Amino acid sequence: MYSIGVRDHIMIAHSFQGAVFGPAQRLHGATYVVDVELRRVALDAHGIVVDIGLAAEALRGVLATLNYRNLDDDGAFAGRNTTTEFLARVVFDRLAERIAAGALGPDSAGLCAMKVTLNESHIAWAAYEGALPAAPVA
Amino acid sequence: MYSIGVRDHIMIAHSFQGAVFGPAQRLHGATYVVDVELRRVALDAHGIVVDIGLAAEALRGVLATLNYRNLDDDGAFAGRNTTTEFLARVVFDRLAERIAAGALGPDSAGLCAMKVTLNESHIAWAAYEGALPAAPVA
Amino acid sequence: MYSIGVRDHIMIAHSFQGAVFGPAQRLHGATYVVDVELRRVALDAHGIVVDIGLAAEALRGVLATLNYRNLDDDGAFAGRNTTTEFLARVVFDRLAERIAAGALGPDSAGLCAMKVTLNESHIAWAAYEGALPAAPVA
Amino acid sequence: MYSIGVRDHIMIAHSFQGAVFGPAQRLHGATYVVDVELRRVALDAHGIVVDIGLAAEALRGVLATLNYRNLDDDGAFAGRNTTTEFLARVVFDRLAERIAAGALGPDSAGLCAMKVTLNESHIAWAAYEGALPAAPVA
Amino acid sequence: MYSIGVRDHIMIAHSFQGAVFGPAQRLHGATYVVDVELRRVALDAHGIVVDIGLAAEALRGVLATLNYRNLDDDGAFAGRNTTTEFLARVVFDRLAERIAAGALGPDSAGLCAMKVTLNESHIAWAAYEGALPAAPVA
Amino acid sequence: MYSIGVRDHIMIAHSFQGAVFGPAQRLHGATYVVDVELRRVALDAHGIVVDIGLAAEALRGVLATLNYRNLDDDGAFAGRNTTTEFLARVVFDRLAERIAAGALGPDSAGLCAMKVTLNESHIAWAAYEGALPAAPVA
Numbered sequence: 001m002y003s004i005g006v007r008d009h010i011m012i013a014h015s016f017q018g019a020v021f022g023p024a025q026r027l028h029g030a031t032y033v034v035d036v037e038l039r040r041v042a043l044d045a046h047g048i049v050v051d052i053g054l055a056a057e058a059l060r061g062v063l064a065t066l067n068y069r070n071l072d073d074d075g076a077f078a079g080r081n082t083t084t085e086f087l088a089r090v091v092f093d094r095l096a097e098r099i100a101a102g103a104l105g106p107d108s109a110g111l112c113a114m115k116v117t118l119n120e121s122h123i124a125w126a127a128y129e130g131a132l133p134a135a136p137v138a
Numbered sequence: 139m140y141s142i143g144v145r146d147h148i149m150i151a152h153s154f155q156g157a158v159f160g161p162a163q164r165l166h167g168a169t170y171v172v173d174v175e176l177r178r179v180a181l182d183a184h185g186i187v188v189d190i191g192l193a194a195e196a197l198r199g200v201l202a203t204l205n206y207r208n209l210d211d212d213g214a215f216a217g218r219n220t221t222t223e224f225l226a227r228v229v230f231d232r233l234a235e236r237i238a239a240g241a242l243g244p245d246s247a248g249l250c251a252m253k254v255t256l257n258e259s260h261i262a263w264a265a266y267e268g269a270l271p272a273a274p275v276a
Numbered sequence: 277m278y279s280i281g282v283r284d285h286i287m288i289a290h291s292f293q294g295a296v297f298g299p300a301q302r303l304h305g306a307t308y309v310v311d312v313e314l315r316r317v318a319l320d321a322h323g324i325v326v327d328i329g330l331a332a333e334a335l336r337g338v339l340a341t342l343n344y345r346n347l348d349d350d351g352a353f354a355g356r357n358t359t360t361e362f363l364a365r366v367v368f369d370r371l372a373e374r375i376a377a378g379a380l381g382p383d384s385a386g387l388c389a390m391k392v393t394l395n396e397s398h399i400a401w402a403a404y405e406g407a408l409p410a411a412p413v414a
Numbered sequence: 415m416y417s418i419g420v421r422d423h424i425m426i427a428h429s430f431q432g433a434v435f436g437p438a439q440r441l442h443g444a445t446y447v448v449d450v451e452l453r454r455v456a457l458d459a460h461g462i463v464v465d466i467g468l469a470a471e472a473l474r475g476v477l478a479t480l481n482y483r484n485l486d487d488d489g490a491f492a493g494r495n496t497t498t499e500f501l502a503r504v505v506f507d508r509l510a511e512r513i514a515a516g517a518l519g520p521d522s523a524g525l526c527a528m529k530v531t532l533n534e535s536h537i538a539w540a541a542y543e544g545a546l547p548a549a550p551v552a
Numbered sequence: 553m554y555s556i557g558v559r560d561h562i563m564i565a566h567s568f569q570g571a572v573f574g575p576a577q578r579l580h581g582a583t584y585v586v587d588v589e590l591r592r593v594a595l596d597a598h599g600i601v602v603d604i605g606l607a608a609e610a611l612r613g614v615l616a617t618l619n620y621r622n623l624d625d626d627g628a629f630a631g632r633n634t635t636t637e638f639l640a641r642v643v644f645d646r647l648a649e650r651i652a653a654g655a656l657g658p659d660s661a662g663l664c665a666m667k668v669t670l671n672e673s674h675i676a677w678a679a680y681e682g683a684l685p686a687a688p689v690a
Numbered sequence: 691m692y693s694i695g696v697r698d699h700i701m702i703a704h705s706f707q708g709a710v711f712g713p714a715q716r717l718h719g720a721t722y723v724v725d726v727e728l729r730r731v732a733l734d735a736h737g738i739v740v741d742i743g744l745a746a747e748a749l750r751g752v753l754a755t756l757n758y759r760n761l762d763d764d765g766a767f768a769g770r771n772t773t774t775e776f777l778a779r780v781v782f783d784r785l786a787e788r789i790a791a792g793a794l795g796p797d798s799a800g801l802c803a804m805k806v807t808l809n810e811s812h813i814a815w816a817a818y819e820g821a822l823p824a825a826p827v828a
Contacts, residue, residue: 001544002499007537009397013289013305013346018184020243022191023344029289029305033398043503046432047495052538053436068299070289081185085140089181105434121285122309122812123145124190130139147811151703151719151760156460158519160467161758167703167719171812206713208703219461223416227457259699260674260723261421262466268415277820278775283813294598296657298605319779322708323771328814329712357599361554365595381710398536399559400604406553423673427565427581427622437620443565443581447674482575484565535561536585570736572795574743633737637692641733675697676742682691 003039004049006056010034010063014071014082021081027072032084032118034063034091038132039113050104050111058103062094084118084126092116096134141177142187144194148172148201152209152220159219165210170222170256172201172229176270177251188242188249196241200232222256222264230254234272279315280325282332286310286339290347290358297357303348308360308394310339310367314408315389326380326387334379338370360394360402368392372410417453418463420470424448424477428485428496435495441486446498446532448477448505452546453527464518464525472517476508498532498540506530510548554592556601558608561585562615566623566634573633579624584636584670586615586643590684591665602656602663610655614646636670636678644668648686692730694739696746699723700753704761704772711771717762722774722808724753724781728822729803740794740801748793752784774808774816782806786824 013029036059040049066074071082080086092114099108115129151167174197178187204212209220218224230252237246253267289305312335316325342350347358356362368390375384391405427443450473454463480488485496494500506528513522529543565581588611592601618626623634632638644666651660667681703719726749730739756764761772770776782804789798805819 002503002540002542004499004540005538007398009399011300011304011306011397013303016184020184020186020189024287026344027289027346028287028344029307030287031305031307031397043497043499046430046434047497047500048434049499049540051434056537068302068304070303073303083181083185085142085181085187086185089140121287121307122283123194123285124143126140126142126187128140145812147813149714149718149720149811151717154460158460158462158465162701164758165703165760165763166701166758167721167760168701169719169721169811206716206718208717221457221461223418223457223463224461227416259701259721260697261470261699262419264416264418264463266416278779278816278818280775280816281814292598296598296600296603319773319775322706322710323773323776324710325775325816327710332813359595359599361556361595361601362599365554399608400557402554402556402601404554421674423675425576425580425582425673427579438563440620441565441622441625442563442620443583444563445581445583445673482578482580484579535563535583536559537561568736572736572738572741635733635737637694637733637739638737641692675746676695678692678694678739680692 001039001041002043002049003037004052004055005035005037006052006059007033007035008056008059008063010067012066012069012071016081016083018081027070030084030120032087032120034059035117035119036095037115038111040110041112042110044107044110050108054104058095058098061103062091062098065094066090084120084124085128088116088118088126088128091118092128092130093134096132100133139177139179140181140187141175142190142193143173143175144190144197145171145173146194146197146201148205150204150207150209154219154221156219165208168222168258170225170258172197173255173257174233175253175255176249178248179250180248182245182248188246192242196233196236199241200229200236203232204228222258222262223266226254226256226264226266229256230266230268231272234270238271277315277317278319278325279313280328280331281311281313282328282335283309283311284332284335284339286343288342288345288347292357292359294357306360306396308363308396310335311393311395312367312371313391313393314387316386317388318386320383320386326384330380334371334374338367338374341370342366360396360400361404364392364394364402364404367394368404368406369410372408376409415453415455416457416463417451418466418469419449419451420466420473421447421449422470422473422477424481426480426483426485430495430497432495444498444534446501446534448473449531449533450509451529451531452525454524455526456524458521458524464522468518472509472512476505476512479508480504498534498538499542502530502532502540502542505532506542506544507548510546514547554595554601555589556604556607557587557589558604558611559585559587560608560611560615562619564618564621564623568633568635570633579622582636582672584639584672586611587669587671588647589667589669590663592662593664594662596659596662602660606656610647610650614643614650617646618642636672636676637680640668640670640678640680643670644680644682645686648684652685692733692739693727694742694745695725695727696742696749697723697725698746698749698753700757702756702759702761706771706773708771717760720774720810722777722810724749725807725809726785727805727807728801730800731802732800734797734800740798744794748785748788752781752788755784756780774810774814775818778806778808778816778818781808782818782820783824786822790823
């Protein structure tokens with residue numbers, strides 16, 4: 001099994017609902033350093049898992065929908081806690097959708113899995129991983 | 139599959155038995171930067187894998203049983219080499235026991251796997267991973 | 277010249293005024309991984325620059341005044357852009373004040389300089405450094 | 415499941431064939447920081463996954479066949495793009511061959527899997543993983 | 553004293569002349585992860601050392617003159633060993649020239665020093681630092 | 691001003707005397723990831739600060755005098771707390787002595803300063819820096 005990884009980041013504001021979050025119930029923020037891993041059983045004709053330039057560009061496109069925003073104001077997340085693990089899933093779903101739409105090129109049909117990790121500090125991170133092509137998001 | 143990770147560290151002394159260990163047969167020591175990964179199929183009602191504050195606290199509690207000690211003097215390890223991989227298992231077992239006892243709260247029953255990694259330098263590490271709930275340690 | 281360093285972090289929300297900030301004019305946030313370096317010409321009687329436990333505790337105390345907050349709502353920063361470099365100075369000033377008040381113990385009078393670095397992502401950081409004891413903040 | 419990891423690096427030159435590579439079609443180079451992970455169900459009699467000194471030595475031996483070279487001149491890679499993922503496989507195959515030949519000692523028969531990761535920058539990496547003993551390379 | 557830092561990278565091929573370089577006399581290559589630090593006594597009216605977006609863009613422009621190239625073929629370096637420390641100076645000089653030409657905006661006249669670090673692996677790096685405005689390169 | 695850096699590590703046991711050290715008064719240990727920085731005003735005839743291979747070898751030689759040992763048993767440190775900052779100075783002095791004795795080659799006379807940093811965990815480090823040639827250790 002082959003895999004490749006690319007890294008980018010976002011800086012967002014948000015707050016959480018629920019006593020379990022303690023002081024994080026207040027409006028605060030985070031830098032998420034985002035790692036995306038793409039997996040494939042065999043390399044394509046060029047000897048790659050996928051065009052890493054296209055992967056980085058697709059990731060940047062997805063992150064632009066979140067970056068420099070207060071996620072509490074985003075209707076897509078109404079009534080949800082935008083926790084690190086929840087956002088890892090959001091990035092996964094949005095990137096999977098772009099991949100399904102061809103953003104990584106014709107050879108990317110061979111991709112079989114993806115993992116999205118959001119590093120929120122030097123001591124904490126969260127991730128979501130799943131198969132590709134991903135089931136459509138309800 | 140979702141996962142979250144927390145990081146902490148310990149500083150211990152120990153020595154190893156066996157020619158395979160070369161100079162590490164002498165009494166020496168190590169800083170282990172410890173990463174714990176917890177896995178779960180679906181998020182709980184708060185949108186989290188587990189309360190990361192409780193996870194960090196439980197890890198600190200387990201590490202306190204090892205930290206700032208000469209492991210050669212710890213009866214629990216008599217006759218054993220406290221190698222990095224062995225200690226990863228020790229941390230796994232002790233943390234799994236605390237999780238089973240409810241240290242991560244009522245929702246933590248959904249956790250399905252854990253991985254404990256001990257980074258011993260910038261060029262070497264060891265890990266132990268297994269399912270949760272873990273089988274009781276014999 | 278000796279130095280020691282300790283690391284901690286905060287997660288805050290804020291927005292900036294000025295076209296130079298582009299999308300960062302919107303309410304967003306950041307994780308700042310904070311490194312504090314303390315310098316001293318000669319070690320004290322215990323063979324240390326300063327009690328690293330007290331240094332970490334003092335840093336945590338200073339960071340608690342900023343952590344999990346929307347800095348736009350903090351009167352202390354009214355009319356100011358709470359940029360990374362500005363916040364590095366804020367942490368420096370508040371920590372210098374605690375040091376002057378004895379938070380690092382009696383031997384800490386020997387400290388001659390401090391540097392505070394705020395790492396905001398894997399590709400950007402800012403810092404403020406100055407002499408100790410620091411001139412009182414106007 | 416236990417695992418251990420060791421890290422080393424190589425510095426090579428190469429060029430790629432195919433418009434998908436853009437400017438990387440020109441002769442350029444890379445530092446690859448190489449992480450090798452070895453997996454095993456149970457520890458051996460010494461309490462280890464494998465002799466980490468032998469693992470580091472075997473890795474160094476494999477990397478010496480690539481280090482400080484222009485891979486475009488290496489007949490073993492004629493007609494192939496020596497991409498990061500391709501080279502991860504090369505390191506995997508050559509190391510698996512040494513392991514099969516006994517380079518990690520008699521107890522290493524218990525190893526069940528290996529992953530080789532080549533970190534090419536602070537924002538990109540590729541990896542190859544597979545079972546041990548590996549199928550002979552055609 | 554304030555400072556800010558930005559990070560980018562290049563991937564180049566080159567070879568060295570001189571027995572001191574051992575196997576690095578062969579054509580090989582490197583990834584250089586490049587850190588640029590800019591220093592300033594007081595913040596500008598926006599509360600910044602310099603527009604970090606312009607700094608990153610200027611750095612990318614300078615690195616584009618080196619990236620994905622065989623430096624042995626670059627006439628600018630004829631008869632010189634393009635060592636890590638030498639290249640740190642090249643980046644410094646070219647970036648200083650852009651800064652002097654206004655690439656970082658009108659307020660950047662307040663910059664007093666710059667340091668360029670090229671990280672060539674997880675265990676080695678080189679840097680060049682100097683005052684700003686820099687003396688013209690002979 | 692040019693600088694180069696090399697990294698290596700040691701794993702030692704020790705204990706501290708003095709209530710200020712709390713639980714670190716017990717016999718424990720540490721991994722120190724050691725960074726050595728060497729500074730020079732102008733490059734030598736080869737375009738380098740110093741032969742980085744010789745620098746790494748000299749560092750390894752110095753670290754071998756400490757590695758895999760219980761420093762409490764080392765007569766050279768009798769009556770002293772082998773704190774991180776103290777050990778940074780020990781490495782500095784021993785390396786300076788080797789440099790003075792020619793370990794880095796004839797051109798190394800141009801070196802003007804050295805900094806030795808011991809990273810003891812992901813959240814703490816200490817360093818010692820001074821001019822070269824260093825004054826003889828009393």
